[in-house]
Amino acid sequence: MNDQAQQDQYFMQKALDEAKLALKKGEIPIGAVVVAQGQIIARAHNMTEALTDVTAHAEMQAITSAAHFIGGKYLKNCVLYVTIEPCQMCAGALYWSQIDEVVYGARDQQRGCITMGTTLHPKTKFRGGIKEAEAGQLLVDFFKQRRK
Amino acid sequence: MNDQAQQDQYFMQKALDEAKLALKKGEIPIGAVVVAQGQIIARAHNMTEALTDVTAHAEMQAITSAAHFIGGKYLKNCVLYVTIEPCQMCAGALYWSQIDEVVYGARDQQRGCITMGTTLHPKTKFRGGIKEAEAGQLLVDFFKQRRK
Numbered sequence: 001m002n003d004q005a006q007q008d009q010y011f012m013q014k015a016l017d018e019a020k021l022a023l024k025k026g027e028i029p030i031g032a033v034v035v036a037q038g039q040i041i042a043r044a045h046n047m048t049e050a051l052t053d054v055t056a057h058a059e060m061q062a063i064t065s066a067a068h069f070i071g072g073k074y075l076k077n078c079v080l081y082v083t084i085e086p087c088q089m090c091a092g093a094l095y096w097s098q099i100d101e102v103v104y105g106a107r108d109q110q111r112g113c114i115t116m117g118t119t120l121h122p123k124t125k126f127r128g129g130i131k132e133a134e135a136g137q138l139l140v141d142f143f144k145q146r147r148k
Numbered sequence: 149m150n151d152q153a154q155q156d157q158y159f160m161q162k163a164l165d166e167a168k169l170a171l172k173k174g175e176i177p178i179g180a181v182v183v184a185q186g187q188i189i190a191r192a193h194n195m196t197e198a199l200t201d202v203t204a205h206a207e208m209q210a211i212t213s214a215a216h217f218i219g220g221k222y223l224k225n226c227v228l229y230v231t232i233e234p235c236q237m238c239a240g241a242l243y244w245s246q247i248d249e250v251v252y253g254a255r256d257q258q259r260g261c262i263t264m265g266t267t268l269h270p271k272t273k274f275r276g277g278i279k280e281a282e283a284g285q286l287l288v289d290f291f292k293q294r295r296k
Binding site: 048051052053054055060063064067068071072073074087088089090091092093095096097116117118119 | 196200201202203208211212215216219220221222235236237238239240241243244245264265266267
């Protein structure tokens with residue numbers, strides 16, 4: 001693996017660790033980390049149940065947290081790793097953040113920003129498929145368990 | 149004016165009052181209120197500067213605040229009045245909230261959810277043009293002042 005691939009594996013695993021924390025708490029298991037200059041500056045997972053708030057997706061928490069760390073609104077030199085492709089809301093927030101790059105794990109074919117046609121900032125690079133099997137399986141397990 | 153038109157004028161004025169509060173604080177002058185059973189249950193304005201957070205749009209604050217008031221995530225019997233057409237992020241959040249209705253003041257031709265093609269929840273009614281001149285003028289004045 002080259003450096004980029006190694007970094008992708010490393011940081012997506014950290015996002016998956018966040019997703020697993022969410023799962024333990026009965027939250028939809030999606031996690032995210034924000035990376036700047038090779039270091040994690042924010043970690044977050046879905047908290048919609050705990051906060052009783054539909055806006056509390058992993059990405060939203062991570063964007064807010066990273067901005068607080070930086071002391072500025074914009075995440076221009078940052079990369080967001082998130083286990084599942086962002087939804088319209090989160091992609092819309094990422095648009096405003098002017099983040100440098102978004103890397104997702106598994107696609108959300110139904111409600112993800114690709115299917116929904118949400119526009120990211122023209123400066124934002126966007127790619128996915130990192131540890132997608134593991135990221136997707138967490139969601140499958142969660143919804144299987146919830147149907148019981 | 150019929151009852152609906154009177155209510156629209158009344159609640160949009162409350163949203164405009166919020167927008168004017170934002171203006172006084174140097175924030176982008178956009179305001180919102182959430183109405184349930186004829187009563188305002190949440191008021192909010194843009195706080196992106198004060199919170200150093202691109203996600204702190206009026207609608208996002210209002211959704212979170214209304215959910216806290218209700219004690220539940222979903223705003224199924226609520227109406228959001230917002231002075232400017234919501235962006236992708238806010239429309240995406242409104243999608244998750246399953247809100248009954250969204251009423252905006254002025255269009256945002258560039259970055260509003262109509263131009264951007266953001267999908268609202270199929271149950272959500274969506275209309276605008278209430279006090280649009282006043283809502284739009286607040287933004288024009290703000291950006292004119294900021295360019296000085």
